[in-house]
Amino acid sequence: MAEKKATREAYGEALAEFGAKHDFVVLDADLSKSTKTDSFKKVFPERFFNMGIAEANMMTTAAGLAAAGKTVFASSFAVFASGRAFEQIRNAVCYPKLNVKIGATHAGISVGEDGPTHQAIEDIALMRALPGMTVISPADATESRAAVKAAIENDGPFYLRFGRLSVPQIFDPADYKFELGKGIVLSEGTDVTIIATGLMVQEAIEAGKILAEKGVSAEVINIHTIKPIDAELITKSAKKTGAVVTAEEHNIIGGLGSAVAEVLSENAPTPLTRVGIMDKFGKSGKPAPLLKMYGLTAENIAEKALETIAKKNA
Amino acid sequence: MENSKKQMLAEKANHIRQHIVTEVHSAGAGHPGGSLGIADIMAYLYFDVMNIDPKNPKNPDRDRFVLSKGHCAPALYGTLAERGYFPTEDLKGFRSVDSYLEGHPDMKGVPGVDMSSGSLGQGICAANGMALAAKIDKKDYRVYSILGDGEIEEGQVWEAAMFAAHYGLDNLTAFVDFNGLQIDGDITKVMNPTPIDKKFEAFGWNVVIADAHDFDSLEAAIENAKATKGKPTVVIAKSIKGKGVSYMEGQAGWHGKAPNDEEYAIAMKELGGN
Numbered sequence: 001m002a003e004k005k006a007t008r009e010a011y012g013e014a015l016a017e018f019g020a021k022h023d024f025v026v027l028d029a030d031l032s033k034s035t036k037t038d039s040f041k042k043v044f045p046e047r048f049f050n051m052g053i054a055e056a057n058m059m060t061t062a063a064g065l066a067a068a069g070k071t072v073f074a075s076s077f078a079v080f081a082s083g084r085a086f087e088q089i090r091n092a093v094c095y096p097k098l099n100v101k102i103g104a105t106h107a108g109i110s111v112g113e114d115g116p117t118h119q120a121i122e123d124i125a126l127m128r129a130l131p132g133m134t135v136i137s138p139a140d141a142t143e144s145r146a147a148v149k150a151a152i153e154n155d156g157p158f159y160l161r162f163g164r165l166s167v168p169q170i171f172d173p174a175d176y177k178f179e180l181g182k183g184i185v186l187s188e189g190t191d192v193t194i195i196a197t198g199l200m201v202q203e204a205i206e207a208g209k210i211l212a213e214k215g216v217s218a219e220v221i222n223i224h225t226i227k228p229i230d231a232e233l234i235t236k237s238a239k240k241t242g243a244v245v246t247a248e249e250h251n252i253i254g255g256l257g258s259a260v261a262e263v264l265s266e267n268a269p270t271p272l273t274r275v276g277i278m279d280k281f282g283k284s285g286k287p288a289p290l291l292k293m294y295g296l297t298a299e300n301i302a303e304k305a306l307e308t309i310a311k312k313n314a
Numbered sequence: 315m316e317n318s319k320k321q322m323l324a325e326k327a328n329h330i331r332q333h334i335v336t337e338v339h340s341a342g343a344g345h346p347g348g349s350l351g352i353a354d355i356m357a358y359l360y361f362d363v364m365n366i367d368p369k370n371p372k373n374p375d376r377d378r379f380v381l382s383k384g385h386c387a388p389a390l391y392g393t394l395a396e397r398g399y400f401p402t403e404d405l406k407g408f409r410s411v412d413s414y415l416e417g418h419p420d421m422k423g424v425p426g427v428d429m430s431s432g433s434l435g436q437g438i439c440a441a442n443g444m445a446l447a448a449k450i451d452k453k454d455y456r457v458y459s460i461l462g463d464g465e466i467e468e469g470q471v472w473e474a475a476m477f478a479a480h481y482g483l484d485n486l487t488a489f490v491d492f493n494g495l496q497i498d499g500d501i502t503k504v505m506n507p508t509p510i511d512k513k514f515e516a517f518g519w520n521v522v523i524a525d526a527h528d529f530d531s532l533e534a535a536i537e538n539a540k541a542t543k544g545k546p547t548v549v550i551a552k553s554i555k556g557k558g559v560s561y562m563e564g565q566a567g568w569h570g571k572a573p574n575d576e577e578y579a580i581a582m583k584e585l586g587g588n
Contacts, residue, residue, distance in 0.1 A: 025450065046450075047450070049481070052476065052480075054473035054476070056469075056470045056473060057470055057473035060436045060439035060440050060443070060474075061440070061477065063439075063443060064429065064439060064440030064442055064445075064446075064447070067421065067444060068374075068447035068448070069374060088470075091433040092433070092440060095420075095430055
């Protein structure tokens with residue numbers, strides 16, 4: 001297996017790689033060493049602009065650059081990118097459908113020691129509610145590169161959600177195929193569907209193994225594009241298994257779990273359990289014990305899967 | 315400025331003012347006061363200063379304009395229609411459900427609108443982005459923007475002010491429409507943004523004071539801006555809110571109110587329309 005890599009790291013590398021072929025501009029709000037946009041800055045300094053600690057101005061300036069024909073990546077921590085600059089994204093980027101690609105790093109509680117002020121747990125909900133916004137939450141470095149490529153090649157506003165933590169490589173770049181808006185079935189199953197995004201995809205895969213040891217057949221699906229969501233795949237799988245668990249490093253309100261609930265309640269009402277942050281703020285700590293404390297583990301997903309299966313038979 | 319040109323601009327500004335009151339009257343809503351106050355600046359920019367072509371509104375080399383005080387859309391739409399971007403007849407649809415003329419400027423729906431605006435404090439940032447794009451692409455187009463004096467109470471304006479000076483955007487000219495009034499009254503009473511000139515100066519801008527209703531003064535300001543290298547220019551344009559309609563002049567109450575039929579008739583008569 002390839003060595004672990006943070007999705008933010010892959011983001012910076014992808015910007016530097018695609019910058020050679022595509023004429024985009026990168027903005028950052030004094031966090032380029034953390035968001036990894038400095039990888040791009042090193043290769044293309046003439047197309048990199050530090051905006052200082054001014055996220056609102058960064059987002060609307062990005063809109064102006066885009067209105068003048070540029071494709072723009074604008075980066076900061078997910079809390080500030082989606083929250084501090086929300087109304088700028090709404091009115092200056094999404095309303096005029098401009099080519100601004102938001103590279104939001106340090107999403108979720110795996111930010112760790114910085115604590116709740118710096119841990120975005122509501123960004124997917126905010127971005128998903130904006131008309132015309134595409135929301136991608138990659139699971140590993142391979143998928144992150146593909147997400148950047150998709151953002152460059154497709155028109156309109158994108159929100160790309162990256163993490164701070166180094167994560168295992170799930171997908172082999174040699175045979176990985178990214179289709180915008182299409183989920184990926186990682187393992188087929190018949191008893192329960194586990195739908196995960198981002199950091200939780202690895203945990204979902206492990207949960208599938210735990211369940212298999214107990215004789216339970218889990219279908220594990222990776223949803224990288226949270227909007228537009230793959231309603232067809234989710235509906236098909238739910239009809240097959242009759243029980244669904246979602247897993248995300250985000251508040252259970254408004255994120256992947258909500259998106260899946262919307263799809264299922266309209267197309268195939270199915271017992272559903274949402275694994276995620278249970279509507280509370282994060283805290284400081286090392287990422288691994290934090291994730292455990294908040295139930296963002298394979299064990300918890302497997303347990304919730306069994307409970308959900310019990311519901312369908314009730 | 316030559317008298318003939320001055321006369322032409324005064325005539326255009328007068329037509330724009332007639333369009334403004336007609337739009338707001340037809341809609342039964344909108345912002346006549348601030349719109350009338352910037353009519354002369356709009357006439358000067360669109361009929362003399364800017365390198366634009368209504369037949370080719372998306373020309374990548376054109377000069378750009380961003381109405382940062384987006385609620386003065388009646389002035390922008392009136393100007394664009396007068397300049398030939400779309401029929402003046404369409405102005406009567408302003409703010410109505412069947413029209414493309416949204417309450418605030420919409421770049422996707424209205425020919426000639428370079429940037430959607432309306433949320434205060436943002437237009438100037440978008441104008442900065444356009445000016446930066448010109449620098450990156452080594453193009454010589456210029457970008458103009460109009461801010462309200464109340465609008466500069468928004469903190470984002472000062473983030474933008476820092477940015478434009480930091481990157482030396484000398485292709486950017488921003489006007490502050492200094493009429494001294496905002497919705498809740500006198501700007502110095504609501505949240506005093508003065509001294510405006512010293513603030514921009516401290517942020518590293520070239521500052522010019524002008525009379526928003528005097529074309530010679532506006533011309534001198536634009537020439538000063540064009541001659542200034544390495545820094546952006548702000549033109550603090552002293553204006554009269556509601557200029558041209560006697561009962562609206564200097565009245566905060568006409569910030570966001572439509573004239574009734576009788577008031578409309580008086581306004582049009584004063585502006586020499588029908």
